[in-house]
Amino acid sequence: MRFYEDLSVGDTRHSDDYQITKSEIVEFGEKYDPQPFHTDEQAAAGSTFGGLVASGWQTAAICMRLHVESSEDTATQVGLGIDDLRWHRPLRPGNSLRLRTEILNKRTSESDSSRGIVTTGHEGLNQDDDLVISYEATAMVQRWDGGE
Amino acid sequence: MRFYEDLSVGDTRHSDDYQITKSEIVEFGEKYDPQPFHTDEQAAAGSTFGGLVASGWQTAAICMRLHVESSEDTATQVGLGIDDLRWHRPLRPGNSLRLRTEILNKRTSESDSSRGIVTTGHEGLNQDDDLVISYEATAMVQRWDGGE
Numbered sequence: 001m002r003f004y005e006d007l008s009v010g011d012t013r014h015s016d017d018y019q020i021t022k023s024e025i026v027e028f029g030e031k032y033d034p035q036p037f038h039t040d041e042q043a044a045a046g047s048t049f050g051g052l053v054a055s056g057w058q059t060a061a062i063c064m065r066l067h068v069e070s071s072e073d074t075a076t077q078v079g080l081g082i083d084d085l086r087w088h089r090p091l092r093p094g095n096s097l098r099l100r101t102e103i104l105n106k107r108t109s110e111s112d113s114s115r116g117i118v119t120t121g122h123e124g125l126n127q128d129d130d131l132v133i134s135y136e137a138t139a140m141v142q143r144w145d146g147g148e
Numbered sequence: 149m150r151f152y153e154d155l156s157v158g159d160t161r162h163s164d165d166y167q168i169t170k171s172e173i174v175e176f177g178e179k180y181d182p183q184p185f186h187t188d189e190q191a192a193a194g195s196t197f198g199g200l201v202a203s204g205w206q207t208a209a210i211c212m213r214l215h216v217e218s219s220e221d222t223a224t225q226v227g228l229g230i231d232d233l234r235w236h237r238p239l240r241p242g243n244s245l246r247l248r249t250e251i252l253n254k255r256t257s258e259s260d261s262s263r264g265i266v267t268t269g270h271e272g273l274n275q276d277d278d279l280v281i282s283y284e285a286t287a288m289v290q291r292w293d294g295g296e
Contacts, residue, residue, distance in 0.1 A: 032209035034216055035224075048226060056227045057212050061180035061205045068182055076183075078196060079204045082283075085230035135230075 002074045003144035004116030007103055015066035015099040017127070020054055022093035028058040053090035059097065059133050060085070063124045066099040067137075075142035080117070085135035089126070096127040104136060108143070115140040150222045151292035152264030155251055163214035163247040165275075168202055170241035176206040201238035207245065207281045208233070211272045214247040215285075223290035228265070233283035237274070244275040252284065256291070263288040 022041070029038030033055035036043035044052040054062075071077070091097060105119040118141050124133040170189070177186030181203035184191035192200040202210075219225070239245060253267040266289050272281040 028209075032213045034213065048224060055209075055212070057205065057209045061176075061203075061209065064203070064205050065180045065182065076196060079235055081235060082230060082233035085233065087227055087229060 004075075004106065004108075004118065004141045005144045007074070007106055007116075007118055007141065009103050009106060011103045013070050013099075013101045015070040015101075017096040017098045018062050018066060019096045020058075020062065020091055020093065022052060025052055025054045025058070025093060028061075029055055033057060049090055051092060053092055056087045056133070059087065059091050059124060060135070062091075062097050063099050063122055063133060066097070066124075067101060067122065070099065070101070075144075077118075077139040077141050080138045080140060083136045083138070085133070087133055088131045091126065091132055097124050097132060099124055109140065112140075114143055116143050117141075152223070152254070152256075152266065152289045153292045155222070155254060155264075155266055155289065157251050157254060159251045161218050161247075161249050163218040163249075165244040165246045166210050166214055167244045168206075168210065168239055168241065170200060173200055173202045173206065173241060176209075177203055181205060197238055199240060201240055204235045204281070207235065207239050207272060208283070210239075210245050211247050211270055211281060214245070214272075215249060215270065218247065218249070223292075225266075225287040225289050228286045228288060231284045231286070233281070235281055236279045239274065239280055245272050245280060247272055257288065260288075262291055264291050265289075 026039055037047040037049045037053055038055050041052050100123045102121045104121050107117050109115040109117050119136055119138045122135050126132050174187055185195040185197045185201055186203050189200050248271045250269045252269050255265050257263040257265050267284055267286045270283050274280050
């Protein structure tokens with residue numbers, strides 16, 4: 001298990017690929033982002049996107065899944081916030097998403113000596129290596145020595 | 149229908165309430181954020197949260213739904229990005245979330261004269277009016293005059 005002390009600025013990880021289906025896009029859209037370009041194939045064809053695209057929040061949620069899967073060896077991480085999230089291009093049915101993360105900053109918590117605070121850059125890339133989404137995530141990570 | 153020209157800095161809206169269930173939390177967690185405090189009631193009880201909590205990305209996705217519902221009279225909005233997203237406290241089974249939005253900034257697009265760019269502050273509050281999540285969302289909004 002990796003703790004705060006085991007993480008270094010510059011550490012990079014690559015996830016597996018996640019291929020999104022049309023039905024997943026529509027299901028998420030109907031539940032959380034009911035705009036026609038996420039839920040209705042015909043209406044989407046006439047929209048600014050020219051076809052169905054995944055909700056930007058679904059793209060982010062898939063990145064979360066890929067991050068959890070590629071950091072299973074890291075102690076409990078509790079998300080504090082997200083900065084500079086940008087949606088660069090849409091994710092369409094059949095497209096793949098993979099995640100590249102890099103640790104950008106780490107510091108000990110001032111309010112809780114058992115935790116460290118780590119900021120990680122996230123880039124979600126499609127099957128053509130084009131950038132789909134990017135953001136910086138800040139999370140609390142358990143310290144191995146509990147701050148003793 | 150409201151277009152870019154109809155939106156003013158300071159415009160405020162309040163959404164309806166959305167009550168979240170345990171099964172929705174677990175379903176989203178299993179699909180997009182498979183950490184024990186989102187997916188396993190027993191493991192969650194022993195976690196830092198002391199019980200099941202919604203994924204922060206699910207909290208954000210519910211805010212998106214509430215925003216779509218409370219801005220149905222506004223012309224197509226295409227999300228560009230999110231800044232300063234903070235998760236202030238967890239959303240637990242049976243808790244409610246409602247959204248307060250306020251337009252913070254508007255400007256015309258330099259690259260596309262048919263669009264305006266609008267930044268809106270979002271605050272998600274629970275049933276006790278405690279802040280659960282906050283962020284600023286920037287989106288393109290259609291101009292009524294198409295920039296002609």
